[in-house]
Amino acid sequence: MSRDFMDNVKRFRKDMVLLFSAELLWALGLAMYKSFFPIHVKKLGANDIIVGIIMSIPSLMGVLAVVGGIWSDFAGSKNAIVFGWAITVPAPLIWMFANSWHWMLIGQIFYALTWVCAPAIALYILDYDTTGNKMAGYTFVFSAGPIGSIIAPAIGGKVLASFGKETLYFTVFLLYLISTMCTLLLSKQPAGRKNEINVENHYNTDIPISSKLRNSMDSLKQMSDMIILLTILVSAQNIGESFITLYAEEARNFSIESIGIASTALYIGSTLFTFLFGKSEEKVKPHIALIVGNLIFVTSVFFATQGSRTILSLVSAFFLRGIGRSILLFSQAILAKNITDGNNKGFILSVYIAIRNVAIGLVTYPGAFLYHINPAYPFYAEALITIAWIIIVCIRRHKSQASRYMVSS
Numbered sequence: 001m002s003r004d005f006m007d008n009v010k011r012f013r014k015d016m017v018l019l020f021s022a023e024l025l026w027a028l029g030l031a032m033y034k035s036f037f038p039i040h041v042k043k044l045g046a047n048d049i050i051v052g053i054i055m056s057i058p059s060l061m062g063v064l065a066v067v068g069g070i071w072s073d074f075a076g077s078k079n080a081i082v083f084g085w086a087i088t089v090p091a092p093l094i095w096m097f098a099n100s101w102h103w104m105l106i107g108q109i110f111y112a113l114t115w116v117c118a119p120a121i122a123l124y125i126l127d128y129d130t131t132g133n134k135m136a137g138y139t140f141v142f143s144a145g146p147i148g149s150i151i152a153p154a155i156g157g158k159v160l161a162s163f164g165k166e167t168l169y170f171t172v173f174l175l176y177l178i179s180t181m182c183t184l185l186l187s188k189q190p191a192g193r194k195n196e197i198n199v200e201n202h203y204n205t206d207i208p209i210s211s212k213l214r215n216s217m218d219s220l221k222q223m224s225d226m227i228i229l230l231t232i233l234v235s236a237q238n239i240g241e242s243f244i245t246l247y248a249e250e251a252r253n254f255s256i257e258s259i260g261i262a263s264t265a266l267y268i269g270s271t272l273f274t275f276l277f278g279k280s281e282e283k284v285k286p287h288i289a290l291i292v293g294n295l296i297f298v299t300s301v302f303f304a305t306q307g308s309r310t311i312l313s314l315v316s317a318f319f320l321r322g323i324g325r326s327i328l329l330f331s332q333a334i335l336a337k338n339i340t341d342g343n344n345k346g347f348i349l350s351v352y353i354a355i356r357n358v359a360i361g362l363v364t365y366p367g368a369f370l371y372h373i374n375p376a377y378p379f380y381a382e383a384l385i386t387i388a389w390i391i392i393v394c395i396r397r398h399k400s401q402a403s404r405y406m407v408s409s
Helices: 003-036 037-043 050-076 077-086 092-097 099-125 136-140 145-161 165-182 197-204 207-223 225-238 240-250 254-280 288-308 310-323 321-337 340-363 364-373 377-408
Strands: none
Touching: 003 092, 003 136, 003 145, 003 165, 003 310, 003 340, 037 050, 037 099, 037 310, 050 077, 050 099, 050 340, 077 136, 077 165, 092 099, 092 165, 099 136, 099 197, 099 321, 099 340, 136 254, 136 310, 145 225, 145 254, 207 225, 207 340, 225 340, 225 377, 240 254, 240 288, 240 310, 240 364, 240 377, 254 288, 254 310, 254 321, 288 310, 288 321, 288 377, 310 321, 321 340, 340 364
């Protein structure tokens, strides 16, 4: 085994630990204030509509992922990662000194700019110049978010109650700052693996921009079916996401303490399932793992809506529902690994992330309408669409295999 190979493996592990640390600290900071943020906005004079607008900004600004994808393709993913982390650092300071909801809005815009780095993180890991199971590294890094989120709400509530919102946001500022410092220590990776023709096309100024754009759109069209399918899946599983705790309290009559315990179980489930998805690549095909994950998600809906009114049933529902967040990350990795155009990999992945995030933001509105009719309806919709998605995917794969068999025979 060559020395260069071992050095690459060690460097990969070091960078994965750095990314994990950055994700962990950032998620810890986010979860410390997220539950209390709309309360602070309202106390500063915002009405319900303004609160809703401010809270929707991060999802709607997910379109910035396209910029990050293009940036990663041309300048390398590390630069986009560092920017995405660093741009969030001023936000908690703005909130700390905010004396009106307008400043909360400005801080939220700064925070939402982090979407620029969304595709860069996945590309940095999956395109790393080393061998081995990069999916394991991917799931290791993205398990940091749920882990950091498990204890953060309780810590944030304690800090807020004991020292006030200024101390809370200053703590978040420190966590974001240290997290950003971790990204600065990452190894710089090349902009992408491109064959000689593609490299020449990227840097040949004689080629019209329209031709480059056409090539990008052609590559995007090739992945459009997968993008649409995955977007439908992850957005459908978020129809009731904004109402799950409200449903537990209003419709199932669980106490706030019980819901808090269940929310912890959700993050634990998300962490565990993210890890299992990463390991599954060694054993089964990705579409099989995804189908099994979707069946678990449907089971969580059953526990949430039809389970007994016991804390065990609630915790089970939330724990299993954690797989929805794991599916979101796993589907993103599946798409990234199936993109064959190295020149436009970041662009394609970022388009998917942007479309997905906007879709997730939009499905909240039909979810609210369904919840108004019957609190259980958003979750029934999640389950029905997920089951329909599984059936469609199975039929498509069966037809594809049948076609290949006919051609080979």
